[in-house]
Amino acid sequence: MKTHYPSKGKAFPLQIVLVVPFLIQIFAAVSLVGYLSFKNGERAVNNLAEQFIDRTTEVVNEHLKSYLSIPQSLNQINADAIHRGILNVRDRQTLGKYFWDQMQAYDLTYIGIGLTTGEGLGAARYDGKTITIDDWTAKPPNNTFTYATDNQGNRTQVNARWDWNNFSESWYTQPIAAGKPIWAKIVTANFPTGPYISASASRPIYDSQNRLLGMIATDIHLLKLSDFLRSLNISQSGRVFLLERDGTLIASSGKEKPFVLINQGIRRLKAIDSSDPIIQNIAKHLQTSGFGSINQDTDFKLEVQGKRYFVDAMPWRDKYGLNWLMVVSVPEETFMAQINANTRTTLVLCFGALVVASVMGVFTSHWIVRPILQLNWASEAMASGNLAQKVEVSSIQEFNTLSNTFNHMAEQLHESFTAIEKSKEKLEERVEERTTELKNALEELQRTQSQVIQSEKMSSLGQLVAGVAHEINNPVNFIHGNLDHLQQYTQDLLAFVQLYQQYDPNPAAEIQTLAEDIDLEFLQEDLAKMLSSMKVGTDRIRQIVLSLRNFSRIDEAEFKSVDIHEGMDSTLMILQHRLKAKPEQPEIEVIKDYGTLPLVECYAGQLNQVFMNILVNAIDALEENNTKLTYKEIEENPSQIKIRTSVINSKCLEIAIADNGVGISKEFQQRIFDPFFTTKPVGKGTGMGMSISYQIITEKHGGKLECFSTAGVGTEFIIQIPLRLKADEVV
Numbered sequence: 001m002k003t004h005y006p007s008k009g010k011a012f013p014l015q016i017v018l019v020v021p022f023l024i025q026i027f028a029a030v031s032l033v034g035y036l037s038f039k040n041g042e043r044a045v046n047n048l049a050e051q052f053i054d055r056t057t058e059v060v061n062e063h064l065k066s067y068l069s070i071p072q073s074l075n076q077i078n079a080d081a082i083h084r085g086i087l088n089v090r091d092r093q094t095l096g097k098y099f100w101d102q103m104q105a106y107d108l109t110y111i112g113i114g115l116t117t118g119e120g121l122g123a124a125r126y127d128g129k130t131i132t133i134d135d136w137t138a139k140p141p142n143n144t145f146t147y148a149t150d151n152q153g154n155r156t157q158v159n160a161r162w163d164w165n166n167f168s169e170s171w172y173t174q175p176i177a178a179g180k181p182i183w184a185k186i187v188t189a190n191f192p193t194g195p196y197i198s199a200s201a202s203r204p205i206y207d208s209q210n211r212l213l214g215m216i217a218t219d220i221h222l223l224k225l226s227d228f229l230r231s232l233n234i235s236q237s238g239r240v241f242l243l244e245r246d247g248t249l250i251a252s253s254g255k256e257k258p259f260v261l262i263n264q265g266i267r268r269l270k271a272i273d274s275s276d277p278i279i280q281n282i283a284k285h286l287q288t289s290g291f292g293s294i295n296q297d298t299d300f301k302l303e304v305q306g307k308r309y310f311v312d313a314m315p316w317r318d319k320y321g322l323n324w325l326m327v328v329s330v331p332e333e334t335f336m337a338q339i340n341a342n343t344r345t346t347l348v349l350c351f352g353a354l355v356v357a358s359v360m361g362v363f364t365s366h367w368i369v370r371p372i373l374q375l376n377w378a379s380e381a382m383a384s385g386n387l388a389q390k391v392e393v394s395s396i397q398e399f400n401t402l403s404n405t406f407n408h409m410a411e412q413l414h415e416s417f418t419a420i421e422k423s424k425e426k427l428e429e430r431v432e433e434r435t436t437e438l439k440n441a442l443e444e445l446q447r448t449q450s451q452v453i454q455s456e457k458m459s460s461l462g463q464l465v466a467g468v469a470h471e472i473n474n475p476v477n478f479i480h481g482n483l484d485h486l487q488q489y490t491q492d493l494l495a496f497v498q499l500y501q502q503y504d505p506n507p508a509a510e511i512q513t514l515a516e517d518i519d520l521e522f523l524q525e526d527l528a529k530m531l532s533s534m535k536v537g538t539d540r541i542r543q544i545v546l547s548l549r550n551f552s553r554i555d556e557a558e559f560k561s562v563d564i565h566e567g568m569d570s571t572l573m574i575l576q577h578r579l580k581a582k583p584e585q586p587e588i589e590v591i592k593d594y595g596t597l598p599l600v601e602c603y604a605g606q607l608n609q610v611f612m613n614i615l616v617n618a619i620d621a622l623e624e625n626n627t628k629l630t631y632k633e634i635e636e637n638p639s640q641i642k643i644r645t646s647v648i649n650s651k652c653l654e655i656a657i658a659d660n661g662v663g664i665s666k667e668f669q670q671r672i673f674d675p676f677f678t679t680k681p682v683g684k685g686t687g688m689g690m691s692i693s694y695q696i697i698t699e700k701h702g703g704k705l706e707c708f709s710t711a712g713v714g715t716e717f718i719i720q721i722p723l724r725l726k727a728d729e730v731v
Contacts (some may be wrong), residue, residue: 013369024501026357029351040599048297049310053328057312060326063228064316070106071201071218072181078102078111078216079205089113089205089213092121096133099123100153103131103431109198110219113205114172116212118165127193128221136164166214175202175215182321186222186250187258188266195266197222197259201320214688223249226258229567234330237563239278242316247271250324252279264306276457278304282311301332341650342598371396375406379442383435388414402644409438472541480538494524552712561599564607564653568643571611578619578642585626588639590617597644600653601724606696610705613689614657614717615641620680621661621715653723658716664709672707698700701725 081087089095099111103123112122120140124146125131133155140163147155166172174184181203189196202217229240230253240254249258249269254276259266271283281304286294297314311329316322317630374392388405413434497520501507507515572579572590581587622639629637635661644656664672664679669675673694695704703721 023354023358023361026354026361030354033346033350042650046310049330049332049334052234053312053330056232056240056328056330057326059227059232060240060328061316064225064326065318067220067225067228068201068318068322071220072203074106074108074111074218075181075201075216078310079203081215082205082213083208087369089115092135094440095121096123096135096155097153100131101134102150107220107224108218109196109221110200110217113214113216114166114169115214117214120166120172120214122162122217126191127194132159134164141163171200171202171217172215172568175204175217175272175661176212179204184217185316185681186244186268187219188268188681190261190266192263194256194311195223195259195261195306197266197268204434210430222251222258226253229253234328237315238328238330238334239276239282240326240328241271241279243271243291244329245323245325247283247287247291249274249279252276254279267502270451278329282309282313282327285311286313286325286327296442302329368396371403375402375442377440378406378410380408382413382438405441409441413438424506465627474543476538480535483531483535483538487528487535490527490531494527497524559601559603561601562598562604562607564597564645564655565594567608567653568645569612571608571615574612575615575619585631585634588622588641591640591642593642595644597645597647597653598723600721602721603696603700606700607721610693610696610719611657613693618657618659618661618715621659623661625660633640647723648720651723652720655719656716657719660714663713664707664715665711668709669709673705697721712715 012266042576076537078087081131082089087095087098095113100123101109102108103125108125109128111123111161112120112124112134114120120134120136122134123131124134127386131149131153133147133149134144135147142161142163144162144164145158146160146162148157149155156296167634171187175182176611181201184200184202187196187198187200194525198219198221200217200219202215205213205216206212209475225242229242229251234240234253239253241254243464244250244252247270249256249271250314252274257269258278259268261267271279272287274280274283282302285300294313294315297312299310299312302309302311309329309331311327313325313327316324316326371392390410392403396512416434419430486623500509579590618641622641626634626639640660642656642658644654644658646654648654668679673690675688677691701721702725703719705714705720706718708718709715
């Protein structure tokens with residue numbers, strides 16, 4: 001008779017119990033990776049845009065300082081020459097040639113003087129090419145003569161005559177009224193040679209007895225500022241422009257000119273009236289708070305025609321009265337293209353991983369469930385009275401043991417039933433006893449099967465994690481506990497040194513020399529930062545130790561996604577003491593040509609070791625080359641290290657490190673990566689640095705490390721590694 005046992009609640013198949021939670025975990029991990037990838041990309045865009053805008057702002061700022069300092073410096077030189085009597089303002093021929101020579105030497109629009117007598121003289125380049133001389137008397141009309149000149153600055157013929165009155169022109173009246181060097185009001189005119197928009201640097205001039213003679217002015221053409229801004233390497237949709245504090249446009253990187261022609265006259269353009277929608281919208285946004293109220297660097301984001309822009313507005317002033325606004329804007333899409341592509345790639349890879357994991361989960365669950373089903377079918381058959389059952393041996397050790405046990409038990413059961421047939425009186429008792437034992441054994445086996453799998457998987461891992469956590473925890477706690485005391489002692493010592501310097505500002509020569517040799521100011525500034533960094537490091541190690549105690553999981557800590565530029569910059573910072581200027585040689589110049597890189601999966605610490613080895617060799621080569629040159633020769637041909645990064649075929653990262661040192665001969669280039677081979681003197685190198693670097697790149701990262709060099713010219717090392725690399729795919 002077959003007995004039916006009532007079930008308690010709804011039961012699920014074992015295959016579903018094994019597969020579904022596994023798939024849910026994989027799906028959650030994929031979703032989290034996709035979200036974090038998007039957020040990291042967004043943060044990277046903000047940081048990259050900020051760096052790009054800061055770099056562009058610095059370039060424009062340096063150009064403005066350089067370009068706008070020339071007129072004031074030239075005025076100072078000419079005013080001093082007049083004051084000392086070297087330059088005679090009454091000698092018109094000599095003065096005209098003098099100004100003509102200065103126009104040849106500098107990229108200026110006008111140099112001239114206006115005297116208190118109403119007279120004046122100047123050299124001009126109205127068309128941007130040809131230099132003419134203006135000479136005027138005190139009384140109009142037609143009191144100004146414009147002369148053509150030859151290639152020696154001599155006047156050849158009169159080109160034009162026109163009216164001019166010093167006392168009614170702001171070009172003359174403003175510097176006279178100010179009594180000091182200033183920038184006069186921007187002058188506009190529409191000459192036959194083209195539009196003329198200039199800023200005039202002017203100042204009063206005096207004779208040797210400090211009597212006012214008049215004023216001198218030097219003009220620069222502001223349209224050349226627009227030409228410079230257009231030459232900047234910014235996005236096609238990006239804009240750089242300059243404004244006066246009333247919102248009038250001075251120059252911009254756009255195609256639009258900062259003026260309009262009305263009835264053959266020039267009217268300067270307000271930024272809010274610009275036909276360029278980017279400039280117009282940014283100007284309207286700035287106008288809401290007032291152009292004059294911007295007194296510090298102001299960053300914001302603005303949407304123009306459906307596109308988001310990063311905008312930076314900052315004041316630009318000089319000591320002569322200029323007070324402009326400099327605005328830099330870059331579209332977000334310039335930086336988002338690669339980030340979006342990387343995000344899509346990440347999602348595709350994650351989805352692929354989900355599919356592969358799902359298939360493997362189904363296969364694995366089927367592999368695990370099949371022996372259990374065989375046991376279940378055999379048990380049901382035996383319960384139905386068919387005792388001749390034998391379960392196939394499984395490839396899983398635990399199930400194999402279970403199958404052998406079951407087969408042995410079935411054998412014994414069959415023998416027992418054969419014996420029971422011979423003794424009918426004890427048949428029911430023995431069948432019931434054997435059936436009860438079998439059910440208990442099956443229930444026990446089913447209860448422990450999942451525990452066996454899990455315990456086998458985690459036993460060795462738990463021992464490893466516990467051992468590592470214990471070994472790391474003690475020394476880290478010792479270091480961390482003493483850092484606070486070390487920091488206090490250091491602050492006390494630095495305070496003592498500062499107090500000593502305060503009461504003895506002129507120490508003995510030996511003390512002063514030692515302070516310079518050890519760079520005492522740098523030590524005072526950097527020591528506290530170093531201790532803070534050490535404390536951050538020990539805090540991080542303690543957190544890792546705590547994580548090891550809380551989780552039974554192995555994590556390849558060395559293999560992670562990193563910013564290659566951060567590693568390179570950190571290495572350069574460590575080597576800064578060898579790069580900076582020394583008494584016997586100038587500073588070694590580091591030129592960075594960083595491309596736009598995604599985060600790279602690599603062994604970051606070992607990759608930094610490669611950077612260190614190559615950079616140290618480059619510095620050694622430059623220093624060896626400098627020992628053969630004088631200080632002046634080194635300045636004329638400065639020592640340089642060029643670092644270039646780029647992405648090749650969207651799959652590979654290339655890092656090139658080049659120097660202009662002594663170079664390596666072809667004979668030595670073939671052995672540069674051999675162990676124990678070195679070109680350095682005995683005691684200065686082991687010959688293992690480049691060999692280890694080659695192994696790290698080729699074996700650890702599956703990449704390439706190549707050396708290109710010309711003796712006497714320089715050396716370049718090129719590193720190529722995959723952008724994404726699974727840690728188990730390399731040696």
